Amino acid sequence: MKPADIFLATLVAVIWGLAFVASRLALDELPPTLMTTMRFAIAAVPCLFVRKPDVSWPLLIAISATLFLGQFLAQAFGIAHGVPVGLASVIVQSQALFTIAFAVIAFGEVPTRMQTVGIAVAAVGLLMICGTVGYDFSVGAFAVLMICPVSFAVGNLLLRRARDVPMFDLFAWLCLASAVPLLALTLIVDGPQPARHALLNMSPTGVISILVIGAVSTSVAYWLWGRLLRDHTAAQVVPFALLVPFVGAAASSMVFGERFGPLRLAGMIVVIVGIAIMLLSGRSRSVPKIA
Template sequence: MKPVDIGLAILVAVIWGLAFVASRIALEEFSPALMTALRFVVAAVPCLFVRKPDVSWPLLIAISGTLFLGQFLAQAYGLAHGVPVGLTSVIVQSQALFTIAFSVVAFREIPTRVQGVGIAVATTGLLMICGTVGYDFSAGAFLVLMGSPITFAIGNLLLRRARNVPMFDLFAWLCLVPPLPLLALALVTDGAQASLNSLIHISRTALACTVALGLISTSIAYWLWGRLLRDYTAAQVVPFALLVPFVGAAASSIVFGERFGPLRLSGMLIVVCGIAIMLLSKRSQVVPEIV
């Protein structure tokens, strides 16, 4: 990779790591549904300036509903209900584990031995983290948060079907789908008056965080990431995502003073190691069809 593109890959990882902190701050004033809706209202602005890519509406809705709506709503819910920022960033990156697992079913891509080791290591780390649930956040919040990497992984596989389209245009139009259902959810769960009051009394800090989440973390960062994946192999680009949980954990320890016990910290590190093994290994083998 060119030095400038390596710098861009690191920049995207830093942006995504800091986005967890920004989300936590915004959630002090907004409900998970409303905050996520506002994030995509901002991120959908480029739709006014770019044409819809050559992707069918059902596929566009399916990708956005999983890769964006499902992933980020589950993240926001977990953060709003006490799951630490650093731990959340690690859990979300476990999407690599689920992506490989779902690829077995969807595309008959059998993991290599090295990937199998990575899956086993990451699963062990997740089980260790599960052993710490119930002390500072509920099992329910953790279960909802686990929906984030799962829907993320499904979105990754659906994204394969949107080929030969401009990445910026695609991600801009993907952002157009979540706002309406999320706003409807906010009205149902929070009430119209509470939602309106949150918008009227928004602080400058929450506003800045929300705009940053929509404009920088979603529109710009995803576009840069998509461009890198277009110009280089996934094996060259995707490992940079391993920086995200380290940035998220470091930033949360500075901003919120978060600390992790030995079992949870060990589990987090083991998950990241397992993901590293999976991402740095060779591609999966495709099982031939039996005629």
């Protein structure tokens, strides 16, 4: 990779890590459904200027419902109900574990020996984290947050079917496909008047946070990430995502004073080590077809 591309990959990871802090700040003023709606409404603005990519509506909706709507709505609910930001950033990256596991089922991709070791290590880390649930956040909040990496993983696999399309256009329309049902959900769950009141009474911090989440973290960062994956192999690009939980945890510690107990910190480190083993161990091989 060129130095410029290495810089962009690192920049995207930093943006995504800081986005967890921005999400927490926005959730102090907006309910999870409204905050997620605003995130994708802002990121969908480019749809006014770009055409829908050559992807069928069923596939577009399926990718949007998993990669974006399911992932980020679960993330918002988990953080809003007490899951620490730093921990959330680690849990989200466990999507690598689920992506490899689901690829076995969907595409017959057999993990390599080292990937299997990575899955086992990451699973142990998640179990260690589970041992800390109930002290400063509920089991229910943790269960909702776990929807995030599972949904993320399914979206990753569905995204494979959207090939040879402009990445910026695709992600803009994915955001639109998420914003529309989220708006309906917001009106049902929160109500029109409370939602309007919350938006009109946002502080400058809340406004800046939601703009950063929508315009920078969702629109620009995903576009840059898609370009990097288009121009380089996944093995070169994806490992940069390992920086996200470190940035998220460090930023949360500085902004919110988040502290990690020995078991939770050890579990977070074990998860990241397991993910690193999976991402750096090479590509899965396909199951041989039976004649």
